Amino acid sequence: MSTLPDKTVERLSQYRRNLLICDAKGKEHIFSHEIANIHHITPVQVRRDIMLIGYTGTLRKGYNVKELVALIGEILDKPEGQNVAIIGAGNLGRALMKYFKNRREKLSVVAAFDNNPEKIGTIYANVEVFPISQLKQIISDKKISIAIISVPVDNAAAIADSLVEAGIKGILNFSPRPVNVPEHIYLEEYDMITSLEKVAYFAKNKN
Amino acid sequence: MSTLPDKTVERLSQYRRNLLICDAKGKEHIFSHEIANIHHITPVQVRRDIMLIGYTGTLRKGYNVKELVALIGEILDKPEGQNVAIIGAGNLGRALMKYFKNRREKLSVVAAFDNNPEKIGTIYANVEVFPISQLKQIISDKKISIAIISVPVDNAAAIADSLVEAGIKGILNFSPRPVNVPEHIYLEEYDMITSLEKVAYFAKNKN
DNA sequence: TTATCTTTGTTTTATTAATAACAACATAAA
């Protein structure tokens, strides 16, 4: 499977989340327009995404929920799983730990890091907090390939450098300043302030 | 000014953030390629965005930092300011309160809401926590036009309904299930799980 | 049996966003 479009990957993740809920409710089949309604998009978009991953529904019943979930899993997940570290155990870091706890079988938060001595050694949502000085060691020991940066903005750049050095493969940066990483590392930046300012801008002119 | 492209609005918010840092450092002028480097985009993109808001730099010195910040403010901000409420004072909610504290003159978090009796009446990052039962009253009293949803996923839909009823103009939803709001309200959804799964997908095949 | 309805899968078109190309201009250097 050649790499899928960015936006399709995002939507597949979202489809799966809600398909799992449908499955838990005992729903066996689902139509493209039902999926579309949940996500505020068009049914065509849904069918196109599903086409791209090579799944085929049945004409009268739509898509088999379990099968579709399984196939999205094959596409998105790495069979042997991926381990995640959260750098920064402040409010945001802890929110993330709770969020991701037992969320996905193939994606586990296995360590957190912080500089605050009071936090080191504590366990939150099953995740132990280590000192940042041990970053490289533990990333290697625990075979961590993905990191989430949730430290204050002034520390983000240094953390990113350490992560690169430690051999991380993907970074999700929540700090509001972009970080620099080499080409071979996948970097996703998300900035809450920008999201809020965007809402403010578009809400400004609403009657 | 007709409405700007989505992505341009996002970038303007980011430009401003970093221009303010430049200004604080005493930097008076900045070139498009300097801005571009910070944000990992092309100088053309920067110039195009700046063109769209009608600002003009000088040929040899680039853009005047203070002037550009002021103009972005005129574009993004509402002159009389906008008030924000955060619904859900858990880890994520508190992270947001801290994040936005004194961040923008024209965008102030003026109330938080939660159902937990222990949290009600407490003040975090200068923001008081009110019971959700008072949502409508306080949104009206404090002239709040923007809300951030950071409650557990099962409560998000009901909160969204209340917010709509309370006359909110824009919503930023951090819960992982999309909410339904009428057309006349601006809705931005952001889902951390999707971001992480996206990083995992694209990092998966890195060597 | 035939017609109708509904839904999928896929191609075509439209929209949005990013990039490239380049003229205009000011400064500095020759």
Add this chain to the structure above:
DNA sequence: TTTATGTTGTTATTAATAAAACAAAGATAA
């Protein structure tokens, strides 16, 4: 004075994304 350099502002092109259009197929009902 003339040429070279580097930057902006803007138009043109390309790429990415979403939407529309529609054929195919199977179920249902007439």
